[in-house]
Amino acid sequence: MRRAPPRRRPRPPRTPRTPRRRARTRPNRASGTSAVDQVQIVADLEDGSGFRRVYAVAPDLTDDDAIVDLVTRLHEAEPDALWWLYSNDEMADVLAESLPRTAEGDLEGYPAEWVEENTLAHLVLMTDGAVRYWWVLKGWDSQTELARLPYG
Structure with missing residues (x-):
């Protein structure tokens, strides 16, 4: 006689996290500071799919090479994070406040125009068949693809 599989308790809903400690960051050998210390973290959230999304301001980036360099170092320091980088912090508080609601589909208060105008780049996980990679997008x-970073 087959036994029924044990019942699993339902998982509690995921809640947005406050900025995480930075214990896993590694110093940039040239400057002595980590890549994470070079940005202003606005929000660090885990979405309903279990992906960690980090929103940060990096105002001093002047060209695509500098963006790719910083995103690469951020990814090395925090390899499980999807990064979103912004050019200024003018609406950063509004963005941070609205992100937990946008994860639930409520776009009221989300600064869409500011996000469109001020997003420098973002890093997402992509798949191409069985191959996974990290994609830096402008x-x-x-x-606009700026770079592909290896997965794992």
């Missing part, structure tokens, strides 16, 4: 949409 701006807020997914139209």
Whole structure:
């Protein structure tokens, strides 16, 4: 006689996290500071799919090479995070406050125009068949690829 599988308790809903400690960051050998210390973290959240999303301001980036360099170092320091980088912190508080609601589909208060105008780049996990990689994309949409970083 087959036994029924044990019942699993339902998982509690995920709640947004406050900025995490930075114990896993590694110093940049050239400057003595970690890449994470070079940005202003606005929000550090875990979404309903278990992905960690970090939103940060990096105002001193002047060109695509500098963006790719910083994103690469951020990824090395925090390899499980999807990064979103912004050029200024003008609406950062509004963004941080609205992110938990946007995860639930409520876009009221989300500064969409500011996000479109001020997103420098974002890092997302992509798949191409069985191959996974990290994709550095310019701006807020997914139209301009700046670099691909290896997965794992």
